[in-house]
Amino acid sequence: MIIDVSKACDLLKKGDDILILSHQKPDGDTLGSGFSLKYALEKLGKRTRIECSDGFPSRYGFMYQDGFDPDKQEQFTPGMIVAVDIADTQLLGKKTEKYKDRVDLCIDHHPSNTHYAKNLVLDSQAAATVQLISKVIDGLGVKIDLLMATCIYTGLATDTGCFRYSNVTAETMYLAARMMEYGVDAYGINKLMFETKSVARMEVEKLIMETLEYYYDKRCAVIVISDEMVKTTGVSEEELEGVSAIPRQIEGVEVAVTLRQKGARTYRVSMRTSEYVDASRICVRLGGGGHARAAGCTVEGTLVQVKKKIIEQLKDAF
Amino acid sequence: MIIDVSKACDLLKKGDDILILSHQKPDGDTLGSGFSLKYALEKLGKRTRIECSDGFPSRYGFMYQDGFDPDKQEQFTPGMIVAVDIADTQLLGKKTEKYKDRVDLCIDHHPSNTHYAKNLVLDSQAAATVQLISKVIDGLGVKIDLLMATCIYTGLATDTGCFRYSNVTAETMYLAARMMEYGVDAYGINKLMFETKSVARMEVEKLIMETLEYYYDKRCAVIVISDEMVKTTGVSEEELEGVSAIPRQIEGVEVAVTLRQKGARTYRVSMRTSEYVDASRICVRLGGGGHARAAGCTVEGTLVQVKKKIIEQLKDAF
Known part of the structure; x- marks a missing residue:
């Protein structure tokens, strides 16, 4: 009641x-x-x-x-x-x-x-x-x-x-x-x-920054968090909170994608959009769901294959 | 009046x-x-x-x-x-x-x-x-x-x-x-x-993160911004604002040092301390000045020499 x-x-x-x-x-x-x-x-x-x-x-x-x-x-x-x-x-x-x-x-x-x-x-x-x-x-x-x-x-x-x-x-x-x-x-x-980040968080951010890639005239930015990175830095789930802000905060980026590895050939995809791209529509096509500005899905494949799948799905969005 | x-x-x-x-x-x-x-x-x-x-x-x-x-x-x-x-x-x-x-x-x-x-x-x-x-x-x-x-x-x-x-x-x-x-x-x-960073700022942050070093049991963190980094990324002074937060926000770091290259053999040193180290005392010894928690100085030498000078001066602070 x-x-x-x-x-x-x-x-x-x-x-x-x-x-x-x-x-x-x-x-x-x-x-x-x-x-x-x-x-x-x-x-x-x-x-x-x-x-x-x-x-x-x-x-x-x-x-x-x-x-x-x-x-x-x-x-x-x-x-x-x-x-x-x-x-x-x-x-x-x-x-x-x-x-x-x-x-x-x-x-x-x-x-x-x-x-x-x-x-x-x-x-x-x-x-x-x-x-x-x-x-x-x-x-x-x-x-x-x-x-x-x-x-x-x-x-x-x-x-x-x-x-x-x-x-x-x-x-x-x-x-x-x-x-x-x-x-x-x-x-x-x-x-x-x-304003306090653990040493492990700093280390993993450094590795994540190295994976940053742009697509579609820098309107799409992608970062990767691999199992290997988590293992070598010893970063905890709690310490990883908010890393998806890294691609999201870049000026001019409409679609920010975070690929989180979950086992050898599995990636959890988190997609945040800024103004006009419907993240949900794209993630639904890949078997996921969510909202217009924040959606997600899980994609199987090697990192190269997963990236390719997502980038292809974004083609008609721009 | x-x-x-x-x-x-x-x-x-x-x-x-x-x-x-x-x-x-x-x-x-x-x-x-x-x-x-x-x-x-x-x-x-x-x-x-x-x-x-x-x-x-x-x-x-x-x-x-x-x-x-x-x-x-x-x-x-x-x-x-x-x-x-x-x-x-x-x-x-x-x-x-x-x-x-x-x-x-x-x-x-x-x-x-x-x-x-x-x-x-x-x-x-x-x-x-x-x-x-x-x-x-x-x-x-x-x-x-x-x-x-x-x-x-x-x-x-x-x-x-x-x-x-x-x-x-x-x-x-x-x-x-x-x-x-x-x-x-x-x-x-x-x-x-x-929450908006330019592409150039992201690029320079990536390079800066790679320079991050710790001293004294991770109680001191040092980053470097070289002339070369500024040139290759095309980052502006305005866009560089706040990068000294990178070493400062690391958990357990008492002394955060940012070395900004200003010509071939000159580095502007910015030192921020968290709780107990007197940054001013150290920077004064190196010919600079400032406050207890934020001070600065200019040190001549190669990067290796400049780092060495600063780290030595910190010895009695820990």
Whole structure:
């Protein structure tokens, strides 16, 4: 059932022994939402616990209370289960999927939310779930403190590429401004979130840059990430995030293609287009799908064959 | 004489035939300040003209009124000269330096401002000069429109690395939020300003990445930009902006060094440090200077010799 923020606050006020769930492969928004809500509920005297199938990365350590140890949290049989920023129970992951039919309240901003929870607060216009959490905290009558503000700011910044994506609204900026008034170290957070690359990431970027090729009068740019590159640099999946921006950001490039090797003769193709080429139409022809500006498919063959197939399919697009 | 915003508004209200000056090598803040002030003064029925020694780059075309042609502006003998975002008359550049002793009003946020103008509005806590210009426009009683808001937003975004630098305050974010309420295309502006790289820039980055070397247990990273690279890629000075971020953003790197070749046996050294190494102390020893976190010097020798000199000087820093 879709409910509004005020109804969600009523439920939370009544509840206790509240288990908060963040999605697997946790990001700044699901953690920022989970922890700020946890801190707010604790101010109301509630017992809480937060769980995430993939644990709590040290990278986001500045959002955790001093001495936070996920394994030493209070143990209780949940009286209420709250999922934050989780569009689908498939995103719970192995450790917490056992709760999938028992979620009492979901707070989310994904338009694709599957309405799996008994009660759902959904605003797909919100740039981040923390935008809704901040309303819940206000609705609970809890005064926001520096740590909560840090969590909320982090969710906003990470889900918007530091206030850069098309999901940013005046409301997003007003909320970030308000959080900064609590003394949030925005500079430090953004440096850590956006301007820090691991040595392995730098090494793999160097190798990727060497594969950069242009087609169709430089309106199409292609990069390759081979199994070999991943192996020799030891780069993790998490560290590879966002490399598809490399071809996409080149001036004049309409079609940016990232070929990610997945075994000897298999490439996962990610295609992003800037303005007029329908990426979905091309990827569908190759057995994939997606949206007009972002689509994908999987193509079998040697690297040369895969490139040839894609470039041929683009012929009529230019 | 230092004056406040309200006094500046009095001067502007009294003035007419107002010449606005932006600094050479114009950026988003000097242009955003100049154009938004120009539009506001025009709403008050003033005749205005804007000048910049290096012209008006097409990259910032979205801030200019339809059909704006710098050479076809109204010609008049200035009744009042206003400099925006110009810390020193040396930054006027060739075409406009003739006005250097005649600036009636300067609006600026640089702490290094030399107080060359008859009247100076200075706030070194402001992240961008547009932050002051917005106050002036409010003080003039002019209603901000979409084009003015676009100029102000652009100044804020470009002078803060898209709300990422340490100069960002809650006030900066509140102002950006307010400008977005006027319908500013923040996404489009940021894409253009921050996520677009020329083909030449990509090519030079590829070559620079190949020069990346680590020292002292990967706590020091060094990159080289040779004359040859600049020549073969045809990259411009403007396009090279920000490449020193490449070594700086690597996790665990305390000292990031960029060596820019300037002739056969000369290298300009730029040193950025993260937390504890005093870059200034090291660069002073090599005949340069600067601040604790950002300093520079010029070193003569072959590339191998220059690197050796710098690495040796760093020995006692680690």
